[in-house]
Amino acid sequence: MTSVRSLLTKPWIWSFIGALLVWLATIAFTGGYGGGGMVTAALSLAVFTVIVGVGQMFVITLGPGNVDLSLPANIGLASAVAMKVMDGNDSMIAVGLLAALACGAAIGAANYLLIWALRIPPIIATLSASFIIQSIDISYGRGLQIKPPPGFADFANWQVLGIPVLAILTVLFTVGAAIALQRMIYGRSVLAIGQNIRAAWLAGVNVGRIRFLTYTLSGALGGIDGALLAGYFRGANVDIGNEYLLASIAVVVIGGTSVAGGKANVPGVWGAALFLVLLLTMLNTFGVSAGVRLLLTGLIIVGVITAAGGQKALR
Amino acid sequence: MPRGNADIIRLNGAEKHFGAVRALGGVDFHVGPGECVGLVGHNGAGKSTLMHMVAGTLVPDSGQIGVHGDIEDNYSVSRAQQLGIRCVFQELSLCPNLNVAENTRINHASLRGFGWRRKAAELIAAKLDEIFPGHSISASDIVGDLSIGRRQMVEVARAFTVTQDRLDLVILDEPTSSLDAHTAGQLLAFVRRFVAGGKSCILISHVLGEVLRNADRIVVMRDGKVVVADAATAFDRNRLVTAMGGAEARQKIAAQIAAAKPAASPLRVRARPAAQKDGTDLVACAGEIIGLAGLAGHGQTDLLLAIFSGASRARAGIEVTAPVALVAGDRQSDGIFPQWSIAENIGIRSLARLRSGLLISPQREAELAAFWQKKIGIRTPDMNNNIFSLSGGNQQKALFARALGSDAQIVLMDDPMRGVDIGTKLEVYDLVREEAARGRTFLWYTTETEELDNCDHIYVFKNGRIVANLRRDELTEEKIIQSSFGDAA
Amino acid sequence: TSGKKIAFSNNYAGNSWRQAMLDSYGIVTKKAVADKVVGAADIFTTADKEVPTQAAQVQNLILQGYDAIVINAASPDALNGAIKQACDAGITVVSFDGTVTEPCAYRVVVDFKDMGKQEVEQMAKFQPKGGNLLEIRGLAGTSIDDAIHAGILEGVAAHPEFKIVGSVTGDWDQTTAQKAVATILPSLPDIVGVVDQGGDGYGAAQAFAAAGKPRPTIIMGNRQDELQWWKEQKDKDGYQTWSASIAPGVSSLAFWVAQQVLDGRTDIPHDLLVPYLAFTQDDFEAELPKIPKGGVASHEYTQEDAIAAIKANIK
């Protein structure tokens, strides 16, 4: 009983409860039909949100105003880079992934360069950067849908007992991210900067380096995500990352990370990503019109966050 | 209770719990008209909590509040305001984005309508002139641009401004903690005039001399209870310290220091203030305690920050040869990580040493925290509690623990004793001397002259420059004041 | 008209259709300028399909002193204010694809409603027994989506053997479509056919494959990857379907219409109906090699084509 109660105080539990409720509502509607398939589909799709969500989480944790709005453009460009490098060739998969990673990391580093050298607020720096990246992508990819090599496409769709392998790998990755956040100097430094950048500096945290690393990490994760998305959706395209502008922020905050900075948690990103996909599943299954679907999506998000409630402020 | 000479405020059996912590355990407290009540007690004794009840910002779990002889059932801030009770809180309560006049408006619901800005500006300017002659603060200054000392001045002056509500009692919770000796003197002189005019005041301070000299009656708190309350004349320093408990046997301030110091210890810091034209350097060697004195805001903190950043990257005029840690005085903006536990707040400066392998070991972190909790006496049932569950002074102790528990050989202290109680101060003085004897170097900026007794060397600052370099045996308060006010060299 | 300046106002460039549209336009106008048919033909593109940005763009083109504006509008009605200002300034406005309702403008229209109806007619040929259909809709709140949807409903009404059992929003985007289909598939009964709006057929096919469901008849949208997939299936087991979409090269037709108006022709109707571009089982393979990899089938119009189209529309 007490363990249940202590579980309920965890900020991330609400996103999982929300996901569970939405799933139950859906299979109640179909009379239990297709419940397993929905979970499989949700896991496959949530993976992509989780990967960018983790990067966005570290950025948002750096404190008010920190956010990476360049992720959609980044994902789009990296997907094109990965597919062009792979060029439908199974032997080039690893090289393509590395290229996407490098492309994303370079974008992240450039973002921080703008923020640092020109003292531009991150929200505007990354927004401006995203315009530039989009242009690069259009002129590089010409808006063409470039196909992945068959081996990579199969890998992106590979399932074991109905569980996507990509999801398993992503779980491992998020465990690593959670450890980095709570138990490594890097994560502690991010949390410190998010709470009070000046105090962090005076406590010996290398503020500049940690911020640089964080934006680069977010960019690199966007890059990898772009490559994986192109594999899963069978082709790179400029718009492939569009929905992750809002989704990456949404999973972070619905998952219980504080937008005021300095407080983050990784499990919540998973919970919130599953919640959002299952919500889409539910509304598609109910067969409501687009207007009603959007309306219900919004009301349910507000409802879940209200039920979860905020943290009591100290003093 | 007859209305004629009724107490301004009376609390009976006030109790307050914060979770497991009992902050107040049945306190009786009252203030009469025309008296200045001194309130002292160790860090976490419950002084600020008690004052929050008086000011209406916290509601007691049980107990009664009476004001001007009437029992108040729905006591609140605005009710207190109507009844003539104001409070200067320990944590600064100004809005940094507003200017001084606008901050004044916040405390006066009646300052509105046409011309309120002018009225507010005149009101606060007049009060500042009255309390702190020569204060150099303008009503149009944005509070965020002011130094912490000036902010404290504004807040104090604001509490004494009167519009339509009456003013009977002003609570001053550690009002002098960020003021230099000169300004603190101005404030206390004003308090005496205020009380002489028939009004009342509650004065909380860890500088016992201030309380002894200015209060009519002194109330001593300990662990959430009032232990003694008596006329000020019935106390002396010893009796106060004894009543507060914890520091009974500790009266040997600065008796025997620097007895056996190695003759030629290695240089640790050589620094020249940016404004220094005459080539004077601040020099600190291993094992030395260096004092930085002078009026508040004359470049001491700037030099400490310059030395701090000089440790990680080359800076002109600064030479630092060992790792540096800093104890912040303005703990809200420079020290505390508000989301974290006490243990995490202490460990942040020592993360590299708390690792086993790549990961930070929670066990070692807890050990470090437990060690310093004991050594420096941080009052809390659990070091995993949030840092804000500590009283102001205990938060400051955690910042000391952060610096002293680190691998830093040079410790910079930026007026670090703000809000620290006398018992702890004495312990920290000993600790600093002990660590210095082991070879650590301390650079210690302080606004409390008596703390300079602990230093080997004192540099006096004025207008961002070093104007005097005194050995400890040359040190007297007159000399410091003389150099602080004298012509710049 | 050798001294006349024609501007092209476009609101998005990030997908293969738009790229093909820009390409066709570029090829035709460069030649027209070189041949001194018109003085200048500049292209202006804004990001992200935003109505207010495009409205501002049109207003700025007025200031630039162009004689005609060819526009692919972000909204049929919401740009009317700006279009009217242009007309009032004596500028000829020709809209296509995203047409505008302002009466003073010319519209090069494709009969989207008929296209939707044809989808069901064709489906009836491939699935004479009828059965369950899944509908993938376009961007919610747009007129094209509305028109195609209305056509599909009309078709289904004419063919009661079909029943639409699920409807999702695909935003004309392969990724979004695939995701939406993936979330609804687990809960759907067996599907015999997918009716869509073009550009999303390939994503739907992927979603069916990933969910392990049998392959239905999917109406395609003239993109290279759709036709390629069609060919693969046809080679495998004689799979049959139909493909239709508006040709991106209709931009060049719009250009010639503008040129003709500037040339002083006053008999041109304001609404010009042009056929959509459809491929059948017999002719799609011939077209396939002509489409760039990852691109979309197109057709460039000549001045003669335009004159012929105008003539066909004069009743």
Add this chain to the structure above:
Amino acid sequence: MRPEMTAASLDTAARTSAERGALARARLLRGLLPALSLALVLLAIAWLNPRAISYFGFSLMLNLAIPIALATIAQMFVIAGNELDLSIGTFVGFVGCVTATWLKDAPLIGVAILLGSIGIYALLGALIHLRNLPSIVVTLGMSFVWQGLAILVLPKPGGKAPDWLLGLMAFKPPFVPFPIIAALLIGLIVHFGLMRTSYGVILRGSGGNPAALGRAGWSLLRTKIVLFALAGLFGVLSGMALIGITTSADANIGNGYTLLAIAGVILGGGEFVGGRVSPIGAVIGALTLALAASPLLTFMHIPPDWQVAANGAILIIVLAARVLISRKER
């Protein structure tokens, strides 16, 4: 024994008044930065297309900046209370749809819907305060709600703005173009309300130090409700102004305003936390964005592939110019 040394402290006063002069200059410069950015963009436009600098030119270039300025002001109220509104764009779209339908066909119901939506904004403020919720998530959820409602009100583009609104937005005053007058009016009115009135101080204080405000007896619930209601009000004005210009509506019409409004507030010298905002700055920021994003771009004749990039580059250059100036000041 604390000597009162008045002569000596006068000396301190002299020192600090010089210091204060420097501070005041720095603050003034910081306050002027948004205006400088705007001037920079205008100069570039004048150089590229002198024809644009005219009564007709300004009317055309700036009229779509009015709804942006209003949305920016709405966002500014929310930011002043340390919150962020991710729904303002879709809210503007929703208002637009209502304006083009109900407000024209059944004005009373239309007015009731718009007032009700301002009420919902106020309720959101209350909810956020009472449950201590992160405004970003709540408004993110609301952005879907508004967009859903917009599509339900107007399933496909269309509708028509009420005639009085069309007349108002097409108003041609003598000498000074209407958008400039409107921008001035918006900036000055909001400046007066937020920066000069006594309750404006309380509203800004609630962002600067909410705890202190609570300790002084002010209701933080009330300040939050007022700030959100004002955001709703200006959101409504923005949606109506937008439809007055475009003449008819589209459910997706306002989507881009969310980011534009945030960028405008920041460009205008506002900060995300601490109640530091400037209404005049916000209006100027919105005008700068509107000019830089479209007219400047259109006049520059950039190859189509790179037009979107130029949009980003202009933003960066405008902000970087500010940095160069504020660097000097240090």
